[in-house]
Amino acid sequence: MISRAEDSPLYRLINPESIAFFGASNNIRSMGSVLMNSVRDLGYEGRLYPVHPREDEVQGYQAYRDVAGLPEVPDLAVLVLPTDQVNFVLEACGRKGIRQAIVVSGGFKEVGGSGIEREGEMKDIAARYGMRLLGPNCIGVANPHIKLNTTPIFYEGRPGFIGLASQSGSFITQMFNYVARMGMGFSAAFSVGNEAVTDLVDCLEYLGACPKTRVIALYVEGITRGREFVEMARSIVPHKPIVAFYVGGSEAGKKAGLSHTGAMAGPDRLYDGIFRQGGVLRADNLAELFDFCLALGSMPLPQGRRVVIQTHSGGPGAAAADACGRAGLDLPALSPETIERLSGIVPSMGSLKNPVDITFTKDQSHFYRDIPEALLQEPNADAIMTYFIMPAQVMRKRLFGPEVPDDEALAKVRELIDAQAAGLADMLARYRKPLVGFTWRGIEEDLPRGLLDRGVPVFPGPERAARALAATLTYRAFRDRISGARDQSPADPPAHGAA
Amino acid sequence: MIQSIYDSPLYKMVNPASLAFYGASNNFGSMGSIILASVKGLGFEGPIYPIHPTEDNVQGYPAYRSLDDAPETPDLAVMVLPTAIVPERLEECGRKGVRHAIVVSGGFKEVGEEGRVLEGRLKAVAEQYGIRLLGPNCIGVANPYQKLNTTPFPYLGRPGFIGMASQSGSFITQMYSYLQRLDLGFSSAFSCGNEANVDIVDGLEYLGACPRTRVIALYVEGITRGREFVETARAISPHKPIVALYIGGSESGRRAGHSHTGAMAGPDRLYDGMFRQAGVVRARSVIELFDLCWALGTLPRPKGRRVAVLTDSGGPGVSGADACSRAGLVVPPFAPETLERLRPLVPHTGSINNPVDLTFHRNHMDFYTRIPQALLDDPETDSLMIYFLMPIEMMTRALEQMGLSPDEARAKSLEIIEHQGRTMAELKAGTDKPIVGYTWRSLDEPFIQTLRGHGLPVFPGPERAARALAALRDYDELRRKVLSSGTD
Numbered sequence: 001m002i003s004r005a006e007d008s009p010l011y012r013l014i015n016p017e018s019i020a021f022f023g024a025s026n027n028i029r030s031m032g033s034v035l036m037n038s039v040r041d042l043g044y045e046g047r048l049y050p051v052h053p054r055e056d057e058v059q060g061y062q063a064y065r066d067v068a069g070l071p072e073v074p075d076l077a078v079l080v081l082p083t084d085q086v087n088f089v090l091e092a093c094g095r096k097g098i099r100q101a102i103v104v105s106g107g108f109k110e111v112g113g114s115g116i117e118r119e120g121e122m123k124d125i126a127a128r129y130g131m132r133l134l135g136p137n138c139i140g141v142a143n144p145h146i147k148l149n150t151t152p153i154f155y156e157g158r159p160g161f162i163g164l165a166s167q168s169g170s171f172i173t174q175m176f177n178y179v180a181r182m183g184m185g186f187s188a189a190f191s192v193g194n195e196a197v198t199d200l201v202d203c204l205e206y207l208g209a210c211p212k213t214r215v216i217a218l219y220v221e222g223i224t225r226g227r228e229f230v231e232m233a234r235s236i237v238p239h240k241p242i243v244a245f246y247v248g249g250s251e252a253g254k255k256a257g258l259s260h261t262g263a264m265a266g267p268d269r270l271y272d273g274i275f276r277q278g279g280v281l282r283a284d285n286l287a288e289l290f291d292f293c294l295a296l297g298s299m300p301l302p303q304g305r306r307v308v309i310q311t312h313s314g315g316p317g318a319a320a321a322d323a324c325g326r327a328g329l330d331l332p333a334l335s336p337e338t339i340e341r342l343s344g345i346v347p348s349m350g351s352l353k354n355p356v357d358i359t360f361t362k363d364q365s366h367f368y369r370d371i372p373e374a375l376l377q378e379p380n381a382d383a384i385m386t387y388f389i390m391p392a393q394v395m396r397k398r399l400f401g402p403e404v405p406d407d408e409a410l411a412k413v414r415e416l417i418d419a420q421a422a423g424l425a426d427m428l429a430r431y432r433k434p435l436v437g438f439t440w441r442g443i444e445e446d447l448p449r450g451l452l453d454r455g456v457p458v459f460p461g462p463e464r465a466a467r468a469l470a471a472t473l474t475y476r477a478f479r480d481r482i483s484g485a486r487d488q489s490p491a492d493p494p495a496h497g498a499a
Numbered sequence: 500m501i502q503s504i505y506d507s508p509l510y511k512m513v514n515p516a517s518l519a520f521y522g523a524s525n526n527f528g529s530m531g532s533i534i535l536a537s538v539k540g541l542g543f544e545g546p547i548y549p550i551h552p553t554e555d556n557v558q559g560y561p562a563y564r565s566l567d568d569a570p571e572t573p574d575l576a577v578m579v580l581p582t583a584i585v586p587e588r589l590e591e592c593g594r595k596g597v598r599h600a601i602v603v604s605g606g607f608k609e610v611g612e613e614g615r616v617l618e619g620r621l622k623a624v625a626e627q628y629g630i631r632l633l634g635p636n637c638i639g640v641a642n643p644y645q646k647l648n649t650t651p652f653p654y655l656g657r658p659g660f661i662g663m664a665s666q667s668g669s670f671i672t673q674m675y676s677y678l679q680r681l682d683l684g685f686s687s688a689f690s691c692g693n694e695a696n697v698d699i700v701d702g703l704e705y706l707g708a709c710p711r712t713r714v715i716a717l718y719v720e721g722i723t724r725g726r727e728f729v730e731t732a733r734a735i736s737p738h739k740p741i742v743a744l745y746i747g748g749s750e751s752g753r754r755a756g757h758s759h760t761g762a763m764a765g766p767d768r769l770y771d772g773m774f775r776q777a778g779v780v781r782a783r784s785v786i787e788l789f790d791l792c793w794a795l796g797t798l799p800r801p802k803g804r805r806v807a808v809l810t811d812s813g814g815p816g817v818s819g820a821d822a823c824s825r826a827g828l829v830v831p832p833f834a835p836e837t838l839e840r841l842r843p844l845v846p847h848t849g850s851i852n853n854p855v856d857l858t859f860h861r862n863h864m865d866f867y868t869r870i871p872q873a874l875l876d877d878p879e880t881d882s883l884m885i886y887f888l889m890p891i892e893m894m895t896r897a898l899e900q901m902g903l904s905p906d907e908a909r910a911k912s913l914e915i916i917e918h919q920g921r922t923m924a925e926l927k928a929g930t931d932k933p934i935v936g937y938t939w940r941s942l943d944e945p946f947i948q949t950l951r952g953h954g955l956p957v958f959p960g961p962e963r964a965a966r967a968l969a970a971l972r973d974y975d976e977l978r979r980k981v982l983s984s985g986t987d
Contacts, residue, residue: 031859041896170813170814250825252821287959287962315666315720322749322751460786461785
């Protein structure tokens with residue numbers, strides 16, 4: 001286990017100061033051009049050298065006929081070439097002195113037959129020149145903190161705290177939009193492809209040491225170095241959570257994975273064992289993978305499994321209670337002091353049991369300040385789960401009459417909603433108790449947006465909120481078991497906070 | 500089982516020609532005013548008579564001191580009043596000849612003994628005058644076809660095909676925006692509240708006969724008339740699917756439901772048995788409830804559990820296959836003739852096996868026409884699940900680089916998207932197999948909107964798509980069982 005990201009053999013691969021790019025042209029539909037366009041779009045600040053057999057200029061950059069003619073030895077070569085040219089060019093890169101390469105091209109181990117031989121040759125070349133190689137059959141890396149994205153789809157949103165190592169490139173590049181909508185971003189992401197040289201375990205090591213990464217996400221079709229995986233994970237988990245989505249456990253998932261990257265999958269039970277031993281949380285699907293990252297990366301860990309639900313509607317409260325029960329969380333009764341304190345706020349129609357149901361209030365600060373504050377101080381609660389719904393259009397009708405012009409009223413309503421979100425987030429930052437929100441409205445709406453952008457997680461539906469909250473407790477248990485320590489780790493987010 | 504909705508005692512409650520409204524004022528922050536604003540907002544076309552002790556005019560309608568002063572006997576009275584005065588006001592309605600009432604006010608059975616006594620009085624008044632009463636502690640009804648919405652949130656979107664009876668009003672009114680984003684809508688919806696007089700079984704019976712309702716959604720905290728529920732559902736489920744979300748099965752759900760509407764819940768396995776016997780498909784969350792309604796209300800029933808999965812990316816294909824497996828579906832090998840048809844359409848780096856993985860589009864028509872057509876013709880599979888990803892920004896940026904202006908690029912992109920959408924619609928029209936999509940992009944993405952507009956459900960994530968396909972099959976099996984065991 002390394003202590004600094006700079007000590008990782010992958011450091012230069014994902015933090016290159018200069019890149020040679022093979023396979024991009026001025027035909028913008030080709031895969032190589034699409035990838036180089038992504039690099040350009042995010043505003044990569046290092047030096048970029050397209051290599052092209054005929055063009056003098058590619059996408060506005062001066063092009064070079066071959067790698068030997070480059071004005072310097074770049075840190076990284078990206079190859080998006082026809083399969084049969086890859087090894088030849090890779091060898092030329094080695095001779096030039098390039099020590100990091102990403103091979104995007106497919107047609108190797110995953111197609112069988114001569115593909116397996118070609119991949120063997122590639123490994124030999126890499127070994128001969130001491131090259132760290134990612135792929136083949138991958139889409140490379142994203143490191144938004146240095147404005148680098150070698151993947152087909154443009155990076156969206158901010159740099160963030162999720163470090164991802166994925167056996168599918170799609171789950172990096174096709175998730176930029178999804179992750180941004182959840183108010184998050186990647187710290188660094190690796191698409192490992194066929195893992196000819198660099199595998200999931202290597203990436204895990206880098207991400208464990210990467211200071212921008214608060215939580216590690218893995219997409220797994222099959223782990224080859226099982227023992228190293230467990231050891232590596234165990235060295236990271238005491239200070240950083242790891243979440244994995246494994247698809248090879250079902251019959252159909254296993255077969256599909258084999259034809260995708262040639263991964264050898266094992267039964268669910270085997271992987272459950274590996275993950276448990278490594279202290280790695282298992283997510284059931286991709287949405288859950290990122291849900292767990294959101295909870296683990298943005299809020300303090302709960303001290304126990306007692307949750308108080310806060311709602312203003314009975315059904316959503318009951319559905320949340322059911323979801324908590326099914327996720328293994330407890331719903332304690334409120335202490336007499338809290339009941340006393342809230343009895344002036346919650347009307348007789350409402351409920352001071354758990355869920356706390358205010359039913360209806362004209363004063364929004366009851367719901368966004370007074371109740372959460374009382375619950376943050378409630379000795380019987382380890383966490384709070386809150387139902388959020390405050391659509392601007394509806395608030396506009398409730399707060400302003402028809403005589404107030406729409407745009408003026410809406411602007412005021414948006415201001416008010418943002419103030420509630422800001423107030424709640426500020427208050428949460430003063431406590432070491434987590435709050436998870438849920439809603440069925442779009443997470444793009446003002447209130448969830450205002451909360452997510454301030455590091456308060458809001459999930460679509462209570463089931464996802466409850467499972468994410470329960471996952472933080474599982475992490476806590478794994479961490480304590482592995483580290484043997486019971487104290488708070490310095491790496492925990494001390495309170496709610498955005499990236 | 501009634502043959503026509505006109506025979507339902509609830510008909511006038513959901514289709515009133517006129518309303519008396521108690522509890523609205525010109526203070527538009529109060530609950531009564533909010534609800535009247537919803538009624539007004541959707542444009543209810545019949546006369547509305549607000550009853551108010553002091554105001555002469557409420558939200559633009561002439562107001563009356565008492566219902567006795569109103570010029571006619573309205574079909575329905577809506578009450579959003581302080582708990583204590585509800586029974587006497589209901590009595591006033593009874594005397595005037597009103598036969599349908601919605602009591603929104605809470606503070607009855609759900610708050611304890613005192614409330615229980617008050618609810619008893621309410622029931623007695625209703626029985627004395629033959630009033631069908633919805634609630635108390637409910638938010639009433641929505642019937643967008645009649646432009647009626649007595650709930651706190653404004654109705655959004657179009658009238659639709661989901662008929663809902665719910666033991667939580669929130670799952671009607673707070674779901675309008677959710678359903679609108681999926682291009683879905685309610686045909687009619689009842690919030691049953693404490694079920695003092697009208698219960699979820701009455702709501703179910705109405706929806707079974709309602710011609711605008713293609714699928715029935717139930718939110719259940721506890722069913723009191725279990726036997727009548729099963730009988731009514733069995734009469735409906737063979738010709739109209741019913742989906743239920745039951746939250747009383749966990750200890751915490753049971754307790755929360757009890758404090759919410761005073762419902763008496765039972766263990767999961769009791770309700771599982773009841774639902775199975777009744778031919779009702781069980782959903783595990785609110786989101787799944789509406790996913791299953793979407794699928795059951797729009798898609799043909801597949802002949803079996805075998806799915807063809809089509810993607811242009813490895814990972815989404817693998818997780819699609821995994822999701823199918825975990826939902827109880829099968830992802831089998833294709834027939835040899837299907838493989839022959841696929842071979843020239845898929846690059847050598849892709850896969851012609853199930854899931855089909857194109858890896859890279861050489862020609863858009865392959866992914867949107869030729870390949871899905873080959874998969875729909877495949878004799879070894881019963882349904883088709885497709886991964887959709889086509890961010891409009893990617894298209895417009897590519898077109899801009901080809902020299903188009905931003906406006907031209909946007910217009911051209913939308914044109915391409917519309918073309919692909921029409922192509923999918925043609926495929927759908929030419930097959931009796933269900934087609935579902937999945938994506939991780941926003942549901943507001945233009946391509947996803949277009950596909951939805953052409954009648955293709957696209958779900959967020961493969962798990963939800965797979966679960967919806969599985970529910971189509973579950974429903975078919977439940978339906979056969981109900982039909983073969985005969986109705987009592």
